[in-house]
Amino acid sequence: MVKKKDQTTEEKILAAAKKVFVENGLAGARMQDIADKAGINKALLHYYFRSKEKLFEVIFKEATSKLFPRVTAIFSSDIPLFDIIRQFTSEYVEIVLENPYLPLFVLNEINKQPHAFSQKLFGNNRPPVHKLAEKIEKEIKKGLIKPISPAHLIINMLSMCVFPFVGKPMIQLMMNIDELQFRNMMEQRKTLIADFIIASIKK
Amino acid sequence: MVKKKDQTTEEKILAAAKKVFVENGLAGARMQDIADKAGINKALLHYYFRSKEKLFEVIFKEATSKLFPRVTAIFSSDIPLFDIIRQFTSEYVEIVLENPYLPLFVLNEINKQPHAFSQKLFGNNRPPVHKLAEKIEKEIKKGLIKPISPAHLIINMLSMCVFPFVGKPMIQLMMNIDELQFRNMMEQRKTLIADFIIASIKK
DNA sequence: ATATAATTTAACCAAATGGTTAACAAAAGT
DNA sequence: ACTTTTGTTAACCATTTGGTTAAATTATAT
Numbered sequence: 001m002v003k004k005k006d007q008t009t010e011e012k013i014l015a016a017a018k019k020v021f022v023e024n025g026l027a028g029a030r031m032q033d034i035a036d037k038a039g040i041n042k043a044l045l046h047y048y049f050r051s052k053e054k055l056f057e058v059i060f061k062e063a064t065s066k067l068f069p070r071v072t073a074i075f076s077s078d079i080p081l082f083d084i085i086r087q088f089t090s091e092y093v094e095i096v097l098e099n100p101y102l103p104l105f106v107l108n109e110i111n112k113q114p115h116a117f118s119q120k121l122f123g124n125n126r127p128p129v130h131k132l133a134e135k136i137e138k139e140i141k142k143g144l145i146k147p148i149s150p151a152h153l154i155i156n157m158l159s160m161c162v163f164p165f166v167g168k169p170m171i172q173l174m175m176n177i178d179e180l181q182f183r184n185m186m187e188q189r190k191t192l193i194a195d196f197i198i199a200s201i202k203k
Numbered sequence: 204m205v206k207k208k209d210q211t212t213e214e215k216i217l218a219a220a221k222k223v224f225v226e227n228g229l230a231g232a233r234m235q236d237i238a239d240k241a242g243i244n245k246a247l248l249h250y251y252f253r254s255k256e257k258l259f260e261v262i263f264k265e266a267t268s269k270l271f272p273r274v275t276a277i278f279s280s281d282i283p284l285f286d287i288i289r290q291f292t293s294e295y296v297e298i299v300l301e302n303p304y305l306p307l308f309v310l311n312e313i314n315k316q317p318h319a320f321s322q323k324l325f326g327n328n329r330p331p332v333h334k335l336a337e338k339i340e341k342e343i344k345k346g347l348i349k350p351i352s353p354a355h356l357i358i359n360m361l362s363m364c365v366f367p368f369v370g371k372p373m374i375q376l377m378m379n380i381d382e383l384q385f386r387n388m389m390e391q392r393k394t395l396i397a398d399f400i401i402a403s404i405k406k
Numbered sequence: 407a408t409a410t411a412a413t414t415t416a417a418c419c420a421a422a423t424g425g426t427t428a429a430c431a432a433a434a435g436t
Numbered sequence: 437a438c439t440t441t442t443g444t445t446a447a448c449c450a451t452t453t454g455g456t457t458a459a460a461t462t463a464t465a466t
Contacts, residue, residue: 009413027231031454041415046455048413104314107370111307114372122376129377146402151378151388152395158374159366160359166369167310167361169317173325174332175354185354192355199349200403212443234424244445249425251443 010048012038014059021059022105026112029056057120060109063102064121067095072127081139082198084132085157089193092161097186103165129154145201153201160193213251215241217262224262225308229315232259260323263312266305267324270298275328278335284342285401287335288360292396295364300389306368332357348404356404363396 007015016037020029031052035042049055074088096102110117118126133150140147164171164186172182210218219240223232234255238245252258277291299305313320321329336353343350367374367389375385 024230025228027227030452032452042454043416043456044414050455052454101314104310107307107373108311110376111304111372114376118376126377148399149391149395152392152399155367155374155388156363156396156399158370159362162370163362163366164358167365169314170310170321171358171361173313173317173321174329185358188352189355192352193359196351196355196359196403200399233422235422245424246426246446247444253425255424 009038009040009044012040013045013048013055014062017055018059018063021056022063022099022101025105025108026052026056060117060120063099064106067092067102068121068127070095072125075128075132081135081145082194084135085197086191086194089157089161089197090190093186093190093193096161096165097183100165100168103162107166144203146203148201153197157193157197160189160196164189212241212243212247215243216248216251216258217265220258221262221266224259225266225302225304228308228311229255229259263320263323266302267309270295270305271324271330273298275330279331284338284348285397287338288400289394289397292360292364292400293393296389296393296396299364299368300386303368303371306365310369347406349406351404356400360396360400363392363399367392 013034017029017034020034020037024030024033029052031045032042034055035045038045045055049058070091071088074084074091077084077087079087106117106121110121132154136145136148136150136153139145168182172178177185216237220232220237223237223240227233227236232255234248235245237258238248241248248258252261273294274291277287277294280287280290282290309324313324335357339348339351339353339356342348371385375381380388
């Protein structure tokens with residue numbers, strides 16, 4: 001199945017931990033489970049990472065570090081609104097397609113400890129939603145798009161990107177589709193979401 | 204704080220259990236915690252509901268029984284497409300506003316045991332998405348709305364209804380809004396989502 | 407070669423957790 | 437009045453879990 005040959009012990013642990021944490025959350029993850037999946041003794045976990053919390057923090061940072069800096073970059077980008085929408089939606093879906101279970105994991109942890117995790121997630125610079133909001137306001141005033149509350153527009157965009165992953169099993173159940181079909185659908189969404197939004201707000 | 208006076212013991216347990224389960228999930232919930240919140244002994248929990256699983260099942264059914272029958276009803280309703288969209292979005296948001304943490308809870312449990320929970324959730328009659336999909340197809344063929352994949356349209360609608368609740372703490376963090384502001388925003392979404400969708404697909 | 411440091415393990419520990427038991431108290435029949 | 441059923445509790449139990457310890461093995465340096 002998986003090649004674990006030339007990985008260092010630390011790498012083996014991190015790979016196993018990521019799987020277990022993302023699947024079960026912080027509280028639900030078992031150190032023994034991580035050790036087993038990494039093919040090592042449980043005590044060795046504590047040798048490399050002092051505690052469950054510490055290990056979790058490493059995984060959490062690593063898992064989210066790909067996504068949020070990009071969000072921040074795109075939100076503050078100077079390109080036209082429609083391009084921001086296109087770029088954000090396609091990039092978001094593309095990145096998350098690599099880790100489909102990440103969003104539910106992040107939302108869960110942030111839900112359990114909003115402030116602690118917002119700190120871990122954003123540090124001190126949260127994604128500049130206000131910049132995007134201002135840009136939307138401007139376009140409305142210039143009469144380039146239909147009037148809409150910027151906050152709602154942003155939430156709509158975020159919703160259509162994030163929810164399909166969070167609700168993946170439910171969607172698969174309701175629509176009776178397998179892994180491949182789901183993946184194909186998400187590939188389509190890379191462009192479809194932006195088209196859908198723009199069709200709604202374009203004058 | 205809360206009035207627990209004229210409640211029967213069973214009601215006290217159910218109220219406490221709902222809170223604890225929804226906040227922590229099946230695995231994260233503690234029987235002792237439920238007992239404490241209900242102001243009773245832990246053994247009494249097992250006297251009323253034999254096990255954690257049994258208690259959970261009761262809570263789960265009670266919590267979801269309000270929502271899904273309505274979804275099914277609206278999906279199979281014979282009214283025009285735009286009315287379905289308006290009715291579904293407004294009703295969904297309205298119902299969930301009473302239990303804002305329900306969606307994340309349900310998605311989590313369904314994620315952990317897709318088949319077991321789909322059984323508990325839907326029994327043998329899943330929401331008839333196909334009926335709605337067929338209706339969309341027809342409207343497209345009749346040239347009444349722009350062409351769009353029915354599956355994607357449904358996912359978009361679902362996304363904009365569900366995600367704001369699932370992502371509530373994250374949205375509150377990113378947009379820096381309090382409980383009341385969030386609630387007001389969701390009130391607005393009762394009509395806004397449908398307007399947004401219809402604007403996008405209307406010819 | 408051998409002393410030193412880094413890595414790995416088996417055995418153990420204390421705390422937490424779901425669940426049980428046996429005894430006690432309160433209601434409800436009779 | 438008293439017997440039976442229902443409701444409630446404290447104490448207890450087995451298992452699980454995160455974490456520790458001390459010994460063993462392997463690598464590194466001298």
